[in-house]
Amino acid sequence: xxxxxxxxxxxxxxxxxxxxxxxxxxxxxxxxxxxxxxxxxxxxxxxxxxxxxxxxxxxxxxxxxxxxxxxxxxxxxxxxxxxxxxxxxxxxxxxxxxxxxxxxxxxxxxxxxxxxxxxxxxxxxxxx
Amino acid sequence: xxxxxxxxxxxxxxxxxxxxxxxxxxxxxxxxxxxxxxxxxxxxxxxxxxxxxxxxxxxxxxxxxxxxxxxxxxxxxxxxxxxxxxxxxxxxxxxxxxxxxxxxxxxxxxxxxxxxxxxxxxxxxxxx
DNA sequence: ATCTTACATTGACGATCATCGATATGACCA
DNA sequence: TGGTCATATCGATGATCGTCAATGTAAGAT
Numbered sequence: 001x002x003x004x005x006x007x008x009x010x011x012x013x014x015x016x017x018x019x020x021x022x023x024x025x026x027x028x029x030x031x032x033x034x035x036x037x038x039x040x041x042x043x044x045x046x047x048x049x050x051x052x053x054x055x056x057x058x059x060x061x062x063x064x065x066x067x068x069x070x071x072x073x074x075x076x077x078x079x080x081x082x083x084x085x086x087x088x089x090x091x092x093x094x095x096x097x098x099x100x101x102x103x104x105x106x107x108x109x110x111x112x113x114x115x116x117x118x119x120x121x122x123x124x125x126x127x128x
Numbered sequence: 129x130x131x132x133x134x135x136x137x138x139x140x141x142x143x144x145x146x147x148x149x150x151x152x153x154x155x156x157x158x159x160x161x162x163x164x165x166x167x168x169x170x171x172x173x174x175x176x177x178x179x180x181x182x183x184x185x186x187x188x189x190x191x192x193x194x195x196x197x198x199x200x201x202x203x204x205x206x207x208x209x210x211x212x213x214x215x216x217x218x219x220x221x222x223x224x225x226x227x228x229x230x231x232x233x234x235x236x237x238x239x240x241x242x243x244x245x246x247x248x249x250x251x252x253x254x255x256x
Numbered sequence: 257a258t259c260t261t262a263c264a265t266t267g268a269c270g271a272t273c274a275t276c277g278a279t280a281t282g283a284c285c286a
Numbered sequence: 287t288g289g290t291c292a293t294a295t296c297g298a299t300g301a302t303c304g305t306c307a308a309t310g311t312a313a314g315a316t
Contacts, residue, residue: 031185032192032241035207041182041189048185052177053274054169057159061169064160064255073293079163086275088294107283107292113160115256122250127192128243181304201263214305216264235262235313258316265310273302280295286288 030126044124047117050097055082056090063100063111070103070110158254172252175245178225183210184218191228191239198231198238 036044051057058080063071077087091111094100098117103110164172179185186208191199205215219239222228226245231238 030192031189032195034189034193036186036189038182038186041185045180045182045185048176049180052173052180054166054173055274057169057173057176058164058166061159061162061164064158065162067160083276084293085277085295089274092294104293109293113255118253118255122253125246125250125253127241127246183304202261211306212263213265213307217304220264232263237263260313260315262313263311266308268307269305271303271305273300275299275301277298278296281293283290283292285290 029123031124032127047097047099047121050093050099053090055080055086056094059087059090060094060099060113064113066112068112070112073109073111157251159252160255175225175227175249178221178227181218183208183214184222187215187218188222188227188241192241194240196240198240201237201239 051060059076062076062079073084073087073091076091077084080087091100091102091109095102095111098114100111101114103112179188187204190204190207201212201215201219204219205212208215219228219230219237223230223239226242228239229242231240
């Protein structure tokens with residue numbers, strides 16, 4: 001129950017993030033613009049956390065390499081040699097972070113990158 | 129012994145990363161350039177992992193906000209309200225990831241950002 | 257030489273995570 | 287209705303992580 005409530009809160013926060021990723025203060029300003037607040041730090045760290053796993057980066061690059069063309073989950077499973085439940089787990093994290101978008105077509109799930117999210121991260125990293 | 133060996137290997141890899149961060153394949157190419165390999169994924173994930181913690185982002189923004197002027201560890205400890213050992217722990221991770229540089233002045237440790245590392249991360253995130 | 261100051265390292269603890277097999281959901285087909 | 291396929295969710299397990307108090311280290315100060 002406790003982890004469920006926590007998970008729900010995190011999921012809700014992530015969903016909110018996704019919708020304002022390109023306009024929020026956490027997405028438009030550089031880390032060098034001044035000491036950031038606790039809330040912004042948590043939001044930004046959540047996005048970086050989604051990128052902080054080798055398998056997720058490989059999944060992401062598989063999706064990104066297709067450009068506008070959507071990628072189906074079954075291809076990812078066989079290309080990377082991990083179990084189907086692990087792929088599903090990672091893709092959910094990437095979607096919750098707003099980095100990729102999920103579209104249901106019949107019984108297939110198709111994924112594409114969300115360019116605005118990456119633009120927001122790049123502006124966060126504009127330092128020096 | 130096992131964690132020490134592992135830690136040593138990771139530190140060595142991270143140090144190597146720092147020196148080639150701006151020229152290596154993991155630092156100059158976008159994730160969208162094609163499916164990335166296992167080694168590149170581990171290297172890049174290591175850098176994102178250093179950014180994937182709220183407290184480290186706040187420490188980093190404190191350092192980045194000073195521009196060229198170096199920041200001393202004592203200021204970070206009192207500004208963020210965490211213990212001295214925790215600050216030391218986080219700064220070591222940021223230095224090992226090559227995101228900030230450490231300079232010893234007498235008994236004080238001073239920190240500055242490493243712009244090339246952030247440039248490398250930004251080019252990794254050039255998607256869409 | 258002794259003491260203080262600034263920082264690093266160690267050891268421990270609770271929390272989170274990645275991964276898997278098993279199972280549930282939900283869409284299509286016969 | 288029953289069956290198969292694609293994906294999501296659950297439960298468990300071993301690993302990693304963030305944090306702190308305690309201790310170690312090394313550089314000034316007295």
